[in-house]
Amino acid sequence: NYLKIFSPATVANVSCGFDSLGFAVDTIGDEMTFTKTQEKGVKITNITGANLTYDVDKNAASAVVKKMLEDANADFGVALTIHKGFSPGSGLGSSAASAAGAAFGTNKLLNNVFSNLELTKFAMFGEKVACGSAIADNVAAAIYGGFVLVRSYEPLEIIKLPVPNELRAVAIHPQIEVKTKDAREVLPSKIDLNDAVTQWANVGGLISGLYTNNYQLISNSLVDIIVEPHRKKLIPFFDNVKNSALKADALGAGISGSGPTIFALCKGDEIANKVHQSIKETYKETGIDFEMYISKVN
Numbered sequence: 001n002y003l004k005i006f007s008p009a010t011v012a013n014v015s016c017g018f019d020s021l022g023f024a025v026d027t028i029g030d031e032m033t034f035t036k037t038q039e040k041g042v043k044i045t046n047i048t049g050a051n052l053t054y055d056v057d058k059n060a061a062s063a064v065v066k067k068m069l070e071d072a073n074a075d076f077g078v079a080l081t082i083h084k085g086f087s088p089g090s091g092l093g094s095s096a097a098s099a100a101g102a103a104f105g106t107n108k109l110l111n112n113v114f115s116n117l118e119l120t121k122f123a124m125f126g127e128k129v130a131c132g133s134a135i136a137d138n139v140a141a142a143i144y145g146g147f148v149l150v151r152s153y154e155p156l157e158i159i160k161l162p163v164p165n166e167l168r169a170v171a172i173h174p175q176i177e178v179k180t181k182d183a184r185e186v187l188p189s190k191i192d193l194n195d196a197v198t199q200w201a202n203v204g205g206l207i208s209g210l211y212t213n214n215y216q217l218i219s220n221s222l223v224d225i226i227v228e229p230h231r232k233k234l235i236p237f238f239d240n241v242k243n244s245a246l247k248a249d250a251l252g253a254g255i256s257g258s259g260p261t262i263f264a265l266c267k268g269d270e271i272a273n274k275v276h277q278s279i280k281e282t283y284k285e286t287g288i289d290f291e292m293y294i295s296k297v298n
Protein backbone atom coordinates (compact mmCIF):
# COMPACT_ATOMS: atom_id res chain seq x y z
CA ASN A 1 0.00 0.00 0.00
CA TYR A 2 3.08 2.19 0.09
CA LEU A 3 5.77 2.49 -2.54
CA LYS A 4 8.92 4.56 -2.97
CA ILE A 5 10.53 4.85 -6.39
CA PHE A 6 13.41 6.57 -8.18
CA SER A 7 12.72 8.07 -11.59
CA PRO A 8 15.81 8.96 -13.63
CA ALA A 9 16.87 12.06 -15.49
CA THR A 10 17.21 11.47 -19.22
CA VAL A 11 19.16 12.87 -22.16
CA ALA A 12 16.91 13.24 -25.21
CA ASN A 13 17.94 13.62 -28.86
CA VAL A 14 21.55 12.44 -28.28
CA SER A 15 22.83 14.77 -31.02
CA CYS A 16 21.50 13.26 -34.26
CA GLY A 17 18.21 11.76 -33.01
CA PHE A 18 15.92 14.76 -32.50
CA ASP A 19 12.68 13.63 -30.82
CA SER A 20 13.56 9.98 -31.43
CA LEU A 21 16.58 8.97 -29.30
CA GLY A 22 17.08 9.15 -25.55
CA PHE A 23 18.94 7.55 -22.69
CA ALA A 24 18.53 7.38 -18.92
CA VAL A 25 21.24 8.14 -16.34
CA ASP A 26 21.56 6.57 -12.92
CA THR A 27 22.89 9.31 -10.67
CA ILE A 28 20.26 12.04 -11.11
CA GLY A 29 16.51 11.73 -10.71
CA ASP A 30 13.40 12.22 -8.61
CA GLU A 31 12.14 10.27 -5.64
CA MET A 32 8.42 9.72 -5.39
CA THR A 33 6.21 7.96 -2.89
CA PHE A 34 2.76 6.53 -3.48
CA THR A 35 0.32 5.69 -0.72
CA LYS A 36 -2.99 3.96 -1.44
CA THR A 37 -5.98 5.83 0.01
CA GLN A 38 -9.56 4.74 0.50
CA GLU A 39 -10.74 8.00 -0.91
CA LYS A 40 -10.63 7.82 -4.71
CA GLY A 41 -8.64 10.21 -6.87
CA VAL A 42 -5.18 11.68 -6.40
CA LYS A 43 -3.69 14.27 -4.10
CA ILE A 44 -0.18 15.63 -3.73
CA THR A 45 0.81 15.83 -0.08
CA ASN A 46 4.34 17.19 -0.45
CA ILE A 47 6.70 18.54 -3.12
CA THR A 48 10.33 19.30 -2.32
CA GLY A 49 13.32 20.29 -4.43
CA ALA A 50 11.41 22.52 -6.86
CA ASN A 51 8.54 24.94 -6.89
CA LEU A 52 5.82 22.98 -8.70
CA THR A 53 2.05 23.19 -8.70
CA TYR A 54 -0.09 21.13 -6.32
CA ASP A 55 -3.01 21.46 -8.77
CA VAL A 56 -3.54 17.79 -9.64
CA ASP A 57 -4.68 18.54 -13.18
CA LYS A 58 -1.68 20.74 -13.95
CA ASN A 59 1.11 18.80 -12.24
CA ALA A 60 2.67 16.29 -14.68
CA ALA A 61 2.87 13.53 -12.05
CA SER A 62 -0.60 13.78 -10.50
CA ALA A 63 -2.26 14.28 -13.89
CA VAL A 64 -0.81 10.92 -14.97
CA VAL A 65 -1.83 9.15 -11.74
CA LYS A 66 -5.37 10.51 -12.04
CA LYS A 67 -5.74 9.39 -15.66
CA MET A 68 -4.40 5.91 -14.93
CA LEU A 69 -6.66 5.38 -11.91
CA GLU A 70 -9.64 6.45 -14.01
CA ASP A 71 -8.70 4.29 -17.00
CA ALA A 72 -8.12 1.24 -14.78
CA ASN A 73 -11.34 1.91 -12.88
CA ALA A 74 -9.40 1.66 -9.61
CA ASP A 75 -11.36 1.36 -6.36
CA PHE A 76 -8.71 3.31 -4.43
CA GLY A 77 -6.95 6.65 -4.58
CA VAL A 78 -3.30 7.73 -4.31
CA ALA A 79 -1.50 10.25 -2.12
CA LEU A 80 1.71 11.35 -3.78
CA THR A 81 4.93 12.96 -2.63
CA ILE A 82 7.52 14.24 -5.08
CA HIS A 83 11.13 15.06 -4.36
CA LYS A 84 12.77 16.67 -7.39
CA GLY A 85 16.45 15.80 -7.59
CA PHE A 86 17.17 18.24 -10.42
CA SER A 87 15.68 21.43 -11.78
CA PRO A 88 12.87 21.91 -14.24
CA GLY A 89 14.07 23.61 -17.42
CA SER A 90 17.43 21.87 -17.28
CA GLY A 91 17.11 19.77 -20.44
CA LEU A 92 17.42 16.60 -18.39
CA GLY A 93 13.80 15.58 -18.67
CA SER A 94 12.47 16.96 -15.41
CA SER A 95 8.78 16.79 -16.31
CA ALA A 96 9.46 13.43 -17.97
CA ALA A 97 10.92 12.03 -14.73
CA SER A 98 7.79 13.14 -12.86
CA ALA A 99 5.43 11.80 -15.51
CA ALA A 100 7.28 8.50 -16.05
CA GLY A 101 7.73 7.95 -12.30
CA ALA A 102 4.03 8.58 -11.78
CA ALA A 103 3.13 6.06 -14.48
CA PHE A 104 5.55 3.43 -13.17
CA GLY A 105 4.52 3.80 -9.52
CA THR A 106 0.80 3.83 -10.19
CA ASN A 107 1.15 0.72 -12.33
CA LYS A 108 2.78 -1.09 -9.41
CA LEU A 109 -0.20 -0.22 -7.19
CA LEU A 110 -2.46 -1.52 -9.97
CA ASN A 111 -0.55 -4.83 -10.00
CA ASN A 112 1.19 -4.03 -13.29
CA VAL A 113 -1.89 -4.05 -15.51
CA PHE A 114 -0.24 -1.76 -18.05
CA SER A 115 2.67 -2.58 -20.41
CA ASN A 116 5.74 -0.34 -20.75
CA LEU A 117 4.35 0.96 -24.02
CA GLU A 118 1.08 1.93 -22.32
CA LEU A 119 3.03 3.53 -19.47
CA THR A 120 4.95 5.58 -22.05
CA LYS A 121 1.65 6.81 -23.49
CA PHE A 122 0.40 7.83 -20.04
CA ALA A 123 3.69 9.58 -19.34
CA MET A 124 3.46 11.40 -22.70
CA PHE A 125 0.12 12.73 -21.50
CA GLY A 126 1.98 14.09 -18.46
CA GLU A 127 4.56 15.73 -20.75
CA LYS A 128 1.72 17.38 -22.63
CA VAL A 129 0.26 18.70 -19.38
CA ALA A 130 3.68 20.05 -18.33
CA CYS A 131 5.00 21.56 -21.53
CA GLY A 132 2.34 21.42 -24.20
CA SER A 133 3.78 18.71 -26.43
CA ALA A 134 3.55 14.93 -25.97
CA ILE A 135 7.15 14.08 -26.85
CA ALA A 136 8.22 10.51 -26.12
CA ASP A 137 12.02 10.51 -26.14
CA ASN A 138 12.56 11.46 -22.46
CA VAL A 139 9.64 9.50 -20.99
CA ALA A 140 10.42 6.35 -22.98
CA ALA A 141 14.05 6.44 -21.80
CA ALA A 142 12.90 6.88 -18.18
CA ILE A 143 10.44 3.98 -18.40
CA TYR A 144 12.47 1.47 -20.42
CA GLY A 145 15.88 2.49 -19.03
CA GLY A 146 19.14 2.53 -21.00
CA PHE A 147 19.04 3.78 -24.58
CA VAL A 148 15.79 3.91 -26.54
CA LEU A 149 14.61 4.73 -30.04
CA VAL A 150 11.14 6.13 -30.61
CA ARG A 151 10.76 4.35 -33.95
CA SER A 152 7.26 5.69 -34.58
CA TYR A 153 4.83 8.06 -32.89
CA GLU A 154 1.69 6.92 -34.75
CA PRO A 155 1.34 4.15 -33.70
CA LEU A 156 3.80 4.53 -30.84
CA GLU A 157 6.70 2.09 -31.14
CA ILE A 158 9.67 2.09 -28.76
CA ILE A 159 12.82 0.06 -29.40
CA LYS A 160 15.14 -0.62 -26.48
CA LEU A 161 18.73 -0.44 -27.70
CA PRO A 162 21.79 -2.10 -26.19
CA VAL A 163 24.21 -0.02 -24.11
CA PRO A 164 27.94 -0.73 -24.48
CA ASN A 165 29.43 -1.53 -21.07
CA GLU A 166 31.88 1.31 -20.82
CA LEU A 167 29.56 4.09 -21.99
CA ARG A 168 29.55 7.02 -19.55
CA ALA A 169 27.76 10.36 -19.67
CA VAL A 170 29.12 13.64 -18.35
CA ALA A 171 26.68 16.53 -18.11
CA ILE A 172 27.02 20.19 -17.26
CA HIS A 173 23.96 22.19 -16.31
CA PRO A 174 24.59 25.95 -16.55
CA GLN A 175 22.22 27.48 -14.01
CA ILE A 176 19.94 29.18 -16.49
CA GLU A 177 16.53 27.99 -17.65
CA VAL A 178 15.65 27.24 -21.27
CA LYS A 179 11.99 26.43 -21.87
CA THR A 180 11.40 23.55 -24.28
CA LYS A 181 8.73 25.62 -25.99
CA ASP A 182 11.22 28.43 -26.70
CA ALA A 183 13.89 25.96 -27.82
CA ARG A 184 11.42 24.45 -30.30
CA GLU A 185 10.42 27.83 -31.66
CA VAL A 186 13.98 28.55 -32.90
CA LEU A 187 13.92 25.46 -35.12
CA PRO A 188 13.27 25.61 -38.86
CA SER A 189 10.11 23.91 -40.12
CA LYS A 190 11.85 22.75 -43.32
CA ILE A 191 15.30 21.26 -43.77
CA ASP A 192 17.62 20.72 -46.70
CA LEU A 193 17.59 17.24 -48.23
CA ASN A 194 21.40 16.92 -48.08
CA ASP A 195 21.30 17.76 -44.37
CA ALA A 196 18.56 15.20 -43.82
CA VAL A 197 20.70 12.53 -45.50
CA THR A 198 23.66 13.37 -43.26
CA GLN A 199 21.47 13.31 -40.16
CA TRP A 200 19.68 10.00 -40.75
CA ALA A 201 22.94 8.34 -41.76
CA ASN A 202 24.35 9.42 -38.39
CA VAL A 203 21.33 8.00 -36.56
CA GLY A 204 21.90 4.69 -38.33
CA GLY A 205 25.61 4.83 -37.50
CA LEU A 206 24.98 5.57 -33.84
CA ILE A 207 22.53 2.69 -33.50
CA SER A 208 24.86 0.33 -35.31
CA GLY A 209 27.66 1.43 -32.98
CA LEU A 210 25.52 0.67 -29.92
CA TYR A 211 24.77 -2.84 -31.21
CA THR A 212 28.38 -3.63 -32.10
CA ASN A 213 30.19 -1.89 -29.19
CA ASN A 214 31.94 0.19 -31.81
CA TYR A 215 32.97 3.32 -29.90
CA GLN A 216 34.66 4.85 -32.94
CA LEU A 217 31.43 4.55 -34.93
CA ILE A 218 29.45 6.00 -32.01
CA SER A 219 31.90 8.89 -31.92
CA ASN A 220 31.73 9.52 -35.68
CA SER A 221 27.93 9.51 -35.52
CA LEU A 222 27.39 11.87 -32.56
CA VAL A 223 26.82 14.80 -34.89
CA ASP A 224 23.81 17.07 -35.20
CA ILE A 225 23.77 19.45 -38.15
CA ILE A 226 20.05 20.21 -37.99
CA VAL A 227 19.03 21.22 -34.47
CA GLU A 228 22.25 22.11 -32.63
CA PRO A 229 23.25 25.05 -34.90
CA HIS A 230 19.98 26.81 -34.02
CA ARG A 231 19.73 25.92 -30.36
CA LYS A 232 23.31 26.44 -29.30
CA LYS A 233 22.73 30.19 -29.41
CA LEU A 234 20.48 29.76 -26.35
CA ILE A 235 23.32 28.16 -24.38
CA PRO A 236 26.17 30.39 -23.22
CA PHE A 237 29.62 29.02 -24.10
CA PHE A 238 28.24 25.88 -25.75
CA ASP A 239 31.11 25.63 -28.26
CA ASN A 240 33.71 26.09 -25.52
CA VAL A 241 32.22 23.18 -23.58
CA LYS A 242 31.94 20.97 -26.64
CA ASN A 243 35.53 21.66 -27.71
CA SER A 244 36.76 21.12 -24.17
CA ALA A 245 35.00 17.74 -24.03
CA LEU A 246 36.33 16.64 -27.40
CA LYS A 247 39.86 17.74 -26.51
CA ALA A 248 39.65 15.53 -23.43
CA ASP A 249 38.71 12.55 -25.66
CA ALA A 250 34.93 12.48 -25.29
CA LEU A 251 33.25 10.40 -28.00
CA GLY A 252 30.98 13.35 -28.71
CA ALA A 253 29.08 16.15 -27.06
CA GLY A 254 25.82 17.93 -27.70
CA ILE A 255 22.76 19.57 -26.21
CA SER A 256 20.82 17.44 -23.74
CA GLY A 257 17.18 17.57 -24.84
CA SER A 258 16.24 21.18 -25.39
CA GLY A 259 19.07 22.47 -23.17
CA PRO A 260 20.74 24.23 -21.46
CA THR A 261 22.43 21.07 -20.15
CA ILE A 262 25.26 19.90 -22.39
CA PHE A 263 26.15 16.19 -22.37
CA ALA A 264 29.27 14.33 -23.44
CA LEU A 265 29.45 10.59 -24.00
CA CYS A 266 32.72 8.92 -23.06
CA LYS A 267 34.34 5.50 -23.12
CA GLY A 268 35.20 4.38 -19.60
CA ASP A 269 35.50 6.03 -16.19
CA GLU A 270 38.98 7.39 -16.70
CA ILE A 271 38.10 9.42 -19.78
CA ALA A 272 34.77 10.46 -18.21
CA ASN A 273 36.68 11.90 -15.24
CA LYS A 274 39.09 13.67 -17.56
CA VAL A 275 36.22 15.15 -19.59
CA HIS A 276 34.44 16.19 -16.38
CA GLN A 277 37.57 18.00 -15.21
CA SER A 278 38.20 19.65 -18.56
CA ILE A 279 34.64 20.98 -18.88
CA LYS A 280 34.67 22.15 -15.27
CA GLU A 281 37.82 24.19 -15.79
CA THR A 282 36.45 25.66 -19.01
CA TYR A 283 33.16 26.70 -17.46
CA LYS A 284 34.66 28.12 -14.28
CA GLU A 285 36.16 30.87 -16.42
CA THR A 286 32.75 31.99 -17.67
CA GLY A 287 31.54 33.17 -14.28
CA ILE A 288 28.19 31.40 -14.80
CA ASP A 289 27.11 29.00 -12.01
CA PHE A 290 26.79 25.37 -13.01
CA GLU A 291 26.27 21.85 -11.73
CA MET A 292 27.97 18.79 -13.16
CA TYR A 293 27.10 15.11 -13.21
CA ILE A 294 28.84 11.95 -14.24
CA SER A 295 26.86 8.79 -14.77
CA LYS A 296 26.44 5.42 -16.38
CA VAL A 297 23.86 5.05 -19.12
CA ASN A 298 21.37 2.83 -17.38
Ligand code: HSE
Nearest residue numbers: 012019135180257258
Ligand atom coordinates in the same frame (compact mmCIF):
# COMPACT_ATOMS: atom_id res chain seq x y z
N1 HSE B 1 13.17 16.10 -28.05
C1 HSE B 1 12.72 17.20 -27.26
C2 HSE B 1 13.29 18.48 -27.80
C3 HSE B 1 13.16 17.00 -25.86
O1 HSE B 1 14.48 18.48 -28.12
O2 HSE B 1 12.59 19.48 -27.91
C4 HSE B 1 12.55 17.96 -24.90
O3 HSE B 1 11.30 17.47 -24.51
